Amino acid sequence: MEERKLNDALTQFDTLTVLLVETNTNTVGVLGRYLEIFGAAVVRAVSMPEVEECLSFITPDVVMTNVQLEKANGLIVLTTIREHERGIKRPQIPIIAIVDYSDVEGEIALSAGFQAYIRTPIEPIRLYATMRQFV
Secondary structure (H helix, E strand, O other): OHHHHHHHHOOOOOOOEEEEEOOOHHHHHHHHHHHHHOOOEEEEEOOHHHHHHHHHHOOOOEEEEEOOOOOOOHHHHHHHHHHHHHHHOOOOOOEEEEEEOOHHHHHHHHHHOOOEEEEEOOOHHHHHHHHHOOO
């Protein structure tokens, strides 16, 4: 029921493609579900090889990545996306850091070049407001 109310109340992101880079299955599930409720198409990746493969066939409108991935980190994702942009001569893709509980970690991500951050646990209204900045 909450999802239906949320879906009815919000402007849809129906032309938005989000590349979600995350290894935590719970976070992937929650973020993916909310992004799809908002109308976005979600492409999921759990590793750098998967990110590179995704970039070979899509150019996302927004990237969301955890800053602490299991075998890489969000800075590697950030660097890979920026290199991809230069290769296709595309304007900067917004990259949103997913941080665990701490605004300090989020501020570090901002200073490293991320455009925004969102904390876990994911709150749908905060996620929506963050995404809205880039649409």
